[in-house]
Amino acid sequence: MKKTLVHFELLLGREVHDSAGKRVGRILSVTAEREGGDCVIREYLLGPAALLRRLGITTLRLVGFKHREPLRVPWDQLDLSDPKKPCLRCRADELPK
Amino acid sequence: MKTMDLVRDVLDKQVVDRDETKMGRVDGLLLEIRPGQPPRIEAIDMGFVVLARRIHPRLEAWLERLRRRFGVSSIRKTARYRVPWSAVKDVNPFCVQLDVAALDTPAFDWERWLRDHVVAHVPGVDS
Amino acid sequence: MNMKKATQLALGIVTAVGGFFDAGNLATSAQAGASFRFQLVWSLLLGTLLVIFLVEMSGRFAAVTRKALPDAIREHFGFTAWLVPFLVLTLVHFLVLASEIGGICFALHLVTGLPPAVWALPVAVLTWLFLWRSTFGTIENSTSLLGLLTLAFVVAAVRHHPPTGELLAGMLPSLPHHDPAKYWFIAVSILGSVIAPYLFYFYSSGAVEDEWDPSYVNVNRGIAFVGMGFGSLIALGAIVVAAVVLAPRGIEVNDYHQAAMMLTDAFPFWGFVLFAAAMAIACLGAGIEVALAMAYTTAQTFGWNWGEDLDPREDARFCMVYTAAILVSSLLILFGIDPLKLTLVTMAINAAVLPFVAIPFLLIMNDRKLLKEHANGWISNSVAAFLLVLALVLAVVSIPLVIMGGS
Amino acid sequence: MRNFFSLQSSAARGCGAILVFAAVLAACQHKSPEQELLDKADAVGSWIATLQMAGEKWLANSVPTSFVKSTCKEAGRDLDQAAGEAAKSQARPEVRDPLRQLISQAQAAGASLRRAAAANDRPGAAREAGRLSALGRQLEVWKQGLGPP
Numbered sequence: 001m002k003k004t005l006v007h008f009e010l011l012l013g014r015e016v017h018d019s020a021g022k023r024v025g026r027i028l029s030v031t032a033e034r035e036g037g038d039c040v041i042r043e044y045l046l047g048p049a050a051l052l053r054r055l056g057i058t059t060l061r062l063v064g065f066k067h068r069e070p071l072r073v074p075w076d077q078l079d080l081s082d083p084k085k086p087c088l089r090c091r092a093d094e095l096p097k
Numbered sequence: 098m099k100t101m102d103l104v105r106d107v108l109d110k111q112v113v114d115r116d117e118t119k120m121g122r123v124d125g126l127l128l129e130i131r132p133g134q135p136p137r138i139e140a141i142d143m144g145f146v147v148l149a150r151r152i153h154p155r156l157e158a159w160l161e162r163l164r165r166r167f168g169v170s171s172i173r174k175t176a177r178y179r180v181p182w183s184a185v186k187d188v189n190p191f192c193v194q195l196d197v198a199a200l201d202t203p204a205f206d207w208e209r210w211l212r213d214h215v216v217a218h219v220p221g222v223d224s
Numbered sequence: 225m226n227m228k229k230a231t232q233l234a235l236g237i238v239t240a241v242g243g244f245f246d247a248g249n250l251a252t253s254a255q256a257g258a259s260f261r262f263q264l265v266w267s268l269l270l271g272t273l274l275v276i277f278l279v280e281m282s283g284r285f286a287a288v289t290r291k292a293l294p295d296a297i298r299e300h301f302g303f304t305a306w307l308v309p310f311l312v313l314t315l316v317h318f319l320v321l322a323s324e325i326g327g328i329c330f331a332l333h334l335v336t337g338l339p340p341a342v343w344a345l346p347v348a349v350l351t352w353l354f355l356w357r358s359t360f361g362t363i364e365n366s367t368s369l370l371g372l373l374t375l376a377f378v379v380a381a382v383r384h385h386p387p388t389g390e391l392l393a394g395m396l397p398s399l400p401h402h403d404p405a406k407y408w409f410i411a412v413s414i415l416g417s418v419i420a421p422y423l424f425y426f427y428s429s430g431a432v433e434d435e436w437d438p439s440y441v442n443v444n445r446g447i448a449f450v451g452m453g454f455g456s457l458i459a460l461g462a463i464v465v466a467a468v469v470l471a472p473r474g475i476e477v478n479d480y481h482q483a484a485m486m487l488t489d490a491f492p493f494w495g496f497v498l499f500a501a502a503m504a505i506a507c508l509g510a511g512i513e514v515a516l517a518m519a520y521t522t523a524q525t526f527g528w529n530w531g532e533d534l535d536p537r538e539d540a541r542f543c544m545v546y547t548a549a550i551l552v553s554s555l556l557i558l559f560g561i562d563p564l565k566l567t568l569v570t571m572a573i574n575a576a577v578l579p580f581v582a583i584p585f586l587l588i589m590n591d592r593k594l595l596k597e598h599a600n601g602w603i604s605n606s607v608a609a610f611l612l613v614l615a616l617v618l619a620v621v622s623i624p625l626v627i628m629g630g631s
Numbered sequence: 632m633r634n635f636f637s638l639q640s641s642a643a644r645g646c647g648a649i650l651v652f653a654a655v656l657a658a659c660q661h662k663s664p665e666q667e668l669l670d671k672a673d674a675v676g677s678w679i680a681t682l683q684m685a686g687e688k689w690l691a692n693s694v695p696t697s698f699v700k701s702t703c704k705e706a707g708r709d710l711d712q713a714a715g716e717a718a719k720s721q722a723r724p725e726v727r728d729p730l731r732q733l734i735s736q737a738q739a740a741g742a743s744l745r746r747a748a749a750a751n752d753r754p755g756a757a758r759e760a761g762r763l764s765a766l767g768r769q770l771e772v773w774k775q776g777l778g779p780p
Contacts, residue, residue: 104302105300108302109299109302111299111527112527118529119527119530120529121526121527122303124303152304152307191290199529207541208529208539208540208541211540211541211544212537212540215544216536216543217537219356
């Protein structure tokens, strides 16, 4: 069977829409785990908070920037069949908190 | 490191070989999408063409054409070098270590070519 | 503090003194003193304060993370975000390198009488040989010890007994009595020459080459404060000498010839040769640092093997970058570009690109995951925030100033 | 990454705005022909003073002959340019002509100084230094005559 391959670096910054077509946010951070010899994706983190988290910026809080948690999308909720247009398999409010 | 942030801890990281010689950076990652299973990292992509793709797909196509047309045979492969994830020995905060010898890989084609064709001909360098 | 660190501290300070004063500092100081006497001293002091903090930060970063700045910035922000600053900085470094080579060529012109363009290629070869043959340590030590010659400006300034009141008054910013466009152009150029971007990339890569670890944080602090402070003292000396020698005669510095007699009042016999020697050494030291900064930045951006201590056969691509940079920038001088005009415009551009340096720098210095307890505290961050605002203002005003005030 | 792209494109727009700002400033900087002449005179005065200092320092054996020669050459080039611009100036003739006179005298003095240094003619060099000093004073008088800008 032919493998479905996706360039990871091109996913970054892509806007994600949910099943209702509503804009959810951009993919700005991705967590992964090592499983034996493999490395597998667990969650996609969306929104500016994901970027700040990735860059380790905490100082902005001092100047009154509200520190929000990034939107977490488990790997099985993101449909990558068209890597240029990633979308959720559910509605944004159905995501596990 | 069990859990990691692929963007922060892997992408754009320094790649070193077995002897800790710097051999490039993680310019791109290839994901395999598997039905019913989480996506896994298939390979690490390195090289100029990969970087060009990140800037604009058209730049990648253009560079690729240029490379095919003018590439010296000994450095042709270097523009795109793909290492399977299984060759990764370690991912640490400092670098991504591969279980290969840099000199034997296409990532070092340019280095080798410059050494043999330019540096060796500079007076004062004993070859 | 053990013996090794004590020597490192001493050497580092000497390096900072030798590496700080370059063609840009000489040109802007001479012009400032000649046209506005002591009125622009504030700009030098402001620049020095900021550069001390920035150099301290880049050294601290390298000591704690064992990574140099370009390396860390690409890893942190990704290739696409780093690409534009990288290209802009490479272009600026190229102009700075040409300015330094132009400075050496002019110094040789003073001594030999041959036109500067004649010296472009020999100087390029000499600079390149220095880099090709030596290790990081020898470069640091030899150029910086010779660089102490630039202290001649300080000695001359003291001999002239400058008016203390006027000098102190110059430490506070004031509005010019004449030529506002020129005044602000020089003020911006001084800032650009003092806060030269290459310093940070060079300094942090050098710290990695010297294998600093977190125990060097205090040594680094000492080097930044004392070294940069001393370096700017030399620039202050040049302003004072120009103000005392050139300004009363009505000489403005629009050509290096007009600055060349600066030291002959204080040292009637040696002054002329001393000026040429100080200029040549200062520019050679800085030129080597800029060429290395370019090679470090490029190699680290692409993840190539790098290190001035390695044999050229082990990092051929790294060596090719500085070789090409030196060769190409010497062509500007070969084709007869006026070295002083090139330097002054380059310094203003230096100031204009400061946001590209400052923004990633400040973000990365606040990453507690990387730096842990060594991340920026509130003092550094306040200075940094001030710098950021200043950098954005400079970026906006410097280009119009180049068009209006650049002679 | 796309966030950075949008950042960069807004930076590019910022640069465009700066260039427009610069163009507007440059347009506002319109000066009267007399004002332009006065600016030119500063550069001329600076070269006159430089030549005088070079002559005096050469007499005191502080600078080599080659330096005097190349300084005279550079000064000559800039003074030629200043002379050309003064000739094209739209300023009133009673203001413009004395300056043109001064520039041509400075050109002549520079050339003589160069010849004197080349021939190791010390009295000649001293004479030219004196002449340059007088020219510098005349230029000051001319500037004062034009009044404060």
